[in-house]
Amino acid sequence: MPLTAHRPAENPILTPAMLRPSRPDLEVVGVFNPAAVRHGDETVLLLRVAEAPPHVRGEVAAAVYEPERGELAVTRWRVTDAGVDAHDPRLVSVGGRTWLTSISHLRVARSRDGIHFDVEPTPPLAPANAYEAFGVEDPRITRLDDTYWINYTAVSPLGIATALASTRDFRTFERHGVIFPPNNRDVTILPERLGDHYVALHRPMPSGLGTPAIWVATSPDLFAWGEHRFVAGARPEMWDDTKIGGGAVPFRVRWRGRDAWLAVYHGVTSPDSYALGALLLDADDPSRVLARSATPILAPEAPYEREGFFGGVVFTCGLVTDGDLVRVYYGAADGVTAVADLSLDEILSSVEAL
Amino acid sequence: MPLTAHRPAENPILTPAMLRPSRPDLEVVGVFNPAAVRHGDETVLLLRVAEAPPHVRGEVAAAVYEPERGELAVTRWRVTDAGVDAHDPRLVSVGGRTWLTSISHLRVARSRDGIHFDVEPTPPLAPANAYEAFGVEDPRITRLDDTYWINYTAVSPLGIATALASTRDFRTFERHGVIFPPNNRDVTILPERLGDHYVALHRPMPSGLGTPAIWVATSPDLFAWGEHRFVAGARPEMWDDTKIGGGAVPFRVRWRGRDAWLAVYHGVTSPDSYALGALLLDADDPSRVLARSATPILAPEAPYEREGFFGGVVFTCGLVTDGDLVRVYYGAADGVTAVADLSLDEILSSVEAL
Secondary structure (H helix, E strand, O other): OOOOOEOOOOOOOEOHHHOOOOOOOOEEEEEEEEEEEEEOOEEEEEEEEEEEOOOOOOEEEEEEEEOOOOEEEEEEEEOOOOOEEOOOOOEEEEOOEEEEOOEEEEEEEEEOOOOOOEEOOOOOEOOOOHHHOOEEEEEEEEEEOOEEEEEEEEEEOOEEEEEEEEEOOOOOEEEEEEEEOOOEEEEEEOOOOEOOEEEEEEEEOOOOOOOOOEEEEEEOOOOEEEEEEEEEOOOOOOOOOOEEEEOOOOEEEEEOOEEEEEEEEEEEEOOOEEEEEEEEEEOOOOOOEEEEOOOOOEOOOOHHHHOOOOOOEEEEEEEEEEOOEEEEEEEEOOOEEEEEEEEHHHHHHHOEEO | OOOOOEOOOOOOOEOHHHOOOOOOOOEEEEEEEEEEEEEOOEEEEEEEEEEEOOOOOOEEEEEEEEOOOOEEEEEEEEOOOOOEEOOOOOEEEEOOEEEEOOEEEEEEEEEOOOOOOEEOOOOOEOOOOHHHOOEEEEEEEEEEOOEEEEEEEEEEOOEEEEEEEEEOOOOOEEEEEEEEOOOEEEEEEOOOOEOOEEEEEEEEOOOOOOOOOEEEEEEOOOOEEEEEEEEEOOOOOOOOOOEEEEOOOOEEEEEOOEEEEEEEEEEEEOOOEEEEEEEEEEOOOOOOEEEEOOOOOEOOOOHHHHOOOOOOEEEEEEEEEEOOEEEEEEEEOOOEEEEEEEEHHHHHHHOEEO
């Protein structure tokens, strides 16, 4: 029986047209992949806001943060020039080097009802060093005691790494540097210590030997991570047969009379289609997979999911729960933010024990 | 002025013919890339010993450790079969999957004079889990107080990771799991704490965005690593223009009136040629490169370096020092172990300040 995913009529709840750019010479081209958390009586999203130089016909452009100068610089190429490869709308490759066609920062949005959000105009986390020259992307928020820990993807010519920041109030933020070296993204930190250690799922991206897969690591302090173990990889001939990665921050559930972590993750199948599924992990040893979705719990079906900047994508970095309600915030088609309300019971009934 | 590298007449000091295989159904095909350390009045090497199933004409084979069964299994392919790519002697690729043509374990060798070694017959560190299914390779040894910490490359279908082990006596060894997730190898742990933290150079291997480069990380306990920062990458049009990685464990030197870390590293140029150079790193902040070799301090010149299992390679995982003497142990042509004696003064005079 397929799951019921209720998409409110307000979807997509955030679009580029609703946001002012951070600079007058850039356009907002995406607002997607938000982290989500309850803070007081509000739902707070930390939005990935993608900006790009204005489009010029026949050209492709990249805005890059230059740490030496402390500002952005824009480079343009003719798409017809020899060696310019712009077939993926997210990238431009020239002579073996790759740039991104947009540069992302993170912005806070607040809501009382979880559907209508006020977006703050100033980015509290924008590219600020060499590890972030191509942007900061795909945040996740984990509350531990009274601190919100934010991990995000730091993208640069040095690779795709994961960095850490923190805040107590979503007004002042502190940076804590790179916690997973390249290439590694889609990190989700569990909202509890297990024993003496913090725990995170992460997604190394080996090539040649190995493929992108979900691993688990532990940390004494949230800054240094070790005890790396494999958790789950892509599965041939299934909806997640190309690659997988962490999605929303895992949360504790009861399943068949035992405690477990429910991790909503993304899976990719070819040709590019990003869908969401569930992993149930042992409560004490999250490297042990108890159960997993045989079919997606959310797949790109709505028009704003199927068509857009990069069509065929639903991708989550955060959800909030309330009893049986699992409200998933997600990026649709790498361009807009949407909401889907799922039933926790339905998710737990749908996973297949391994 | 080129450096003087004295290669003793005994070179190569260790060859596969000197070693018995660990199993009667395998042949030793390489003994190379040893870690090196002084232990009491002996020089101890931890050798990478590569073994392979006996060669059958027209075939290529891979021996893989199967953790479920706790033993090796051998697979063979006809080199002429469709989809079989065996052009790199180190690898066989079939239908997008890759295996190694040899499987490595680590073995202890001891010497009084540093040239003539007795090799122990039993491997203290051999493939023993899923992360090591394709072998354990390229160890480095760092002494901290009275413990020798051994990091080594754990290779498997899950990727190329770095794992940690320790010993006090080179007789009993303890494993400590994966400390750097895939793909990451060529880790060297500094032999001192800086402030409260241990420090390691490591070599993430991003692809697409980013290229293999040397980074530094810190750790409170040697098991969990964070505070990742970029140190040095490949340099266009130079001897290390394709990729670089850590070599021997760095050691403290005086250079131009200040303390620094001297890291002998490897650089690769195309077509594949692996040579060694020196990086001088700030004593207190090893992410700061003070000086670097403009030309190699050791390059493949001798016949056993230019020709062999994989010709054109000198690759070090360890050296020992005695006053001005820097005795570099290195793998030659991915097949044998050799020694080169260099002068510390000459190395320090040859590097170019940055």
